[in-house]
Amino acid sequence: MANSRETYRLAFPDHENPPYTHVSYGIPFTEACAKHVSQTFNAKKAYIIASRSLSKQTSHVKDLEQALGSRYCATWNGISPHTPFDELVPIINDMREKDADCLITLGGGSLTDGAKIIIYALANNVHSMDDLRTMFEQTEKDRKAKNEFRDRTTGNDPTVPIICIPTTLSAGEYSKFGGGTDPKTQQKTILVHDKCYPSLVILDAELCITTPEWVWLSTGVRAIDHSTESLCSLMAVPEVDAAAEKALKLMLPNLLKTKQNPNDLDARLQCQLAANYTLVALLYAPEKLLAGGSHGIGHQLGPLGVGHGQTSCILLPAVMKYNKSVNADKQQKVKEILWSDKVVVGILKDAGLTKENSDAGDALGAVFKALGMPRTLKEVGVGRDKLDILADNSTRDPCCVANAIPLTKKEQVMEILEMVLG
Secondary structure, three states, X not given: OOOOOOEEEEOOOOOOOOOOOEEEEOOOHHHHHHHHHHHOOOXXXXXXXXXXXXXXXXXXXXXXXXXXXXXXXXXXXXXXOOOEHHHHHHHHHHHHHHOOOEEEEEEOHHHHHHHHHHHHHHHOOOOOHHHHHHHHHHHHHHHHHHOOOOOOOOOOOOOOOEEEEEOOOOOHHHOOEEEEEOOOOOOEEEEEOOOOOOOEXXXXXXXXXXXXXXXXXXXXXXXXXXXXXXXXXOOOOHHHHHHHHHHHHHHHHHHHHHHHOOOOHHHHHHHHHXXXXXXXXXXXXXXXXXXXXXXXXXXXXXXXOOOHHHHHHHHHHHHHHHHHHHHHHHHHHHHHHHOOOHHHHHHHHHOOOOOOOOOHHHHHHHHHHHOOOOOOOHHHOOOHHHHHHHHHHHOXXXXXXXXXXXXXXXXXXXXXXXXXOO
């Protein structure tokens, strides 16, 4: 396994009982993937789910297919944002028919979510949309019966390993959570299972140059959201706070650097490593849900046509302000981090902010604006006519219930949505 150019390590090396996910970086993604398909997993039929844009606009997918050689099985092009159920069923059946024994994703977070659902569905006799809905209904029953969002479902363990080659910063490749959207209801539901962690995450900064700027930057904001809501949770976990602070200190300046110079490969790699740190919360607080209203409302805003990271750009500053009455001391930590880096401070001052006369929500909003991200629902085409269903769906999201001020009533969510309507 030794390679002087490759770093290969556990994703969470400091945890006393870490999941099996490993991280590889330092060599081209094609070389790393071919090596581990053969040597680590001994897979004979590696199945690729690739980003549509990478398939159409670059040679990267063909390069990966060629690198896998005789161990390559097939490629499926694309899964739409927020992982619609009806797009997963054909992949499940195709993988079963081809007897695929390894699943590789090359692209963004919707592919990662889809892969987790797919390997679970393969192990649990899913063949149709009705089967998939039944599977998710059962996982919801399991969760409610145990009153535990993070607990595993009771179905069969998945056996197909996942290799993720991410081109975004949303960090779903470091968790056992897979979110999918029912096209009939437009509600997003989360699958949780201990064997749904990807086995390997391959980081390649040069590959990510092909990622559209808005996708790269907005998913970086999503990672910022993970860390910020963890730090501001009322359920303090020292190890999580330390990792979240480390993630923010890495992500904030380096994301701004990639905005200024898209070819800064070191800044891109630092952003990728920061994304890894953001998911520490899911390990050290297994009995707690540290995400809050930005994640919860964002889960339900996404299926209305808004990208993963864009939901955070719009919602996080407003949720911070909504929660300030109960977690101002924790928000102060975030504010101190923002004002401690010279790259970030330059942005804050350009926005007319001073440390004395602004809060963490103001500072985050200024950073997101400097990144060119949307700040209102109007900017992403969501009008007042959508607020009622959005607020209603949000009250049933576990992250909204776990918010610093629990969001259990439509009126509460509506108050936040009015702040960002535009």
